[in-house]
Amino acid sequence: MALLQRSILRQLLVVFLISLTAVTLLMISVLVALAVRKEGLGYEQTFRILPYLLPEALRFSVPGTILFATCSVYGRLASANEVVAVKSLGISPWAVIWPVFAAVALLSYVAVWLNDVAVSWGHNGVRRVVLESLEELTYMRLEKQKSYTTDNLTINVRDVEARKLIEPTVTFKSGADAPEMMIRAQWARLQANIAKETLTLTFHNGHASGGTFEGRFPGTIQREIPLTDASRSEKRQPSPSHIALRDIPSQIRQQVSTIADTEEDLSAQAALAMLTGDVASLADPSWQQNAFALHNARRRLHHLKTEPHRRWANGFACLCFVVVGCPLALRMRNAEFWTVFFMCFMPILVVYYPLLMSSVDQAKSGDLPPQSVWLGNIVLLLWGGWALRKVIRY
Secondary structure, three states, rough: HHHHHHHHHHHHHHHHHHHHHHHHHHHHHHEEEEEEHOEEEEHHHHHHHHHHEEEHHHHHHHHHHHHHHHHHHHHHHHHOOOOHHHHOOOOOOOHHHHHHHHHHHHHHHHHHHHHHHHHOOOOOOHHHOOOOOHHHHHHHHHHHEEEEEOEEEEEEOOOEEOOEEEOOOOEEEEOOOOOOEEEEEEEEEEEEEEEOOOOEEEEEEEEEOOOOOOEEEEEEEEEEEEHHHHHHOOOOOOOHHHHHHHHHHHHHHHHHHHHHHHHHHHHHHHHHHHOOOHHHHHHHHHHHHHHHHHHHHHHHHHHHHHHHHHHHHHHHHHHHHHHHHHHHHHHHHHOOHHHHHHHHHHHHHHHHHHHHHHHHHHHOOOOHHHHHHHHHHHHHHHHHHHHHHHHHHH
């Protein structure tokens, strides 16, 4: 029996590694294409982001490929009547199943780690490469398209000569509360300061307007804007989806403190308004702004509490997939592994992923507890347990 168990594990490992390599390469190609399309990356930047995209590709490819390997190995095992032979010796089929379950349980911990690394280290690494290459990327886009646009910056030029922008028109905001500025100049240059995380725009002989100011300027002027405003990367407070698991507890404590302070401020303002009879002040924009900030802070807290459960549930989807795929492959007794795989994967696609997406959305909004993210995994375990019981008994 030990020989058969080792043979099954060896076959599973071979099929898993081959399929994982193929699917991961495909996923990396897709992720690179999306990054190039979004950020306009060149060859150098594309090669630099490859290590950061690898965990992202693996976290998507591991669950599907381990299911494929399980269906392939156990489908061939059942079609060769090896399970029937094991039963005829008075040995439970569980003896050829549990080693794979144990191995995939260990793999699930690796998958949890991949989910954490991909959304934290991987995402931040890609973002860092984009910011460090922003000056070069901006010049490349302006040379090709004569225009570069983000949420807070728009640059249009007539031409680019030797890293000099000819007759540029630049619209930007130098701060969140600053008025929008428009500058037209004879020529301009861009220079990124990675240490200060700013992009310096140097204009020569032009016209500036914005807010209450408008006028011409001779000679040279400089304006600085944050690199995040000049890029298409995330500009707001980092999303909980991109925070490492080890940092989430401290973020939760900080968010709870922020909510408590905001609630105290709103309570004090409301009490003062009622005591003075100035109830109309509760409809002021400042009150509405603070109430909206409190609402967003609570949503962020729900998101922070949901995120660890989501990553653990995604990682242990590997085990849940195998718990479903193994007994179904044994019951189908079909050596055609593609047929077995799709017969196992289609119900997972129809049941598991809609449940996962729905529960994650509801948990992030606070309508369901964070633990509800495990609902899809529980359904798969119950389904797989029922199918496994049939295999072992009959």
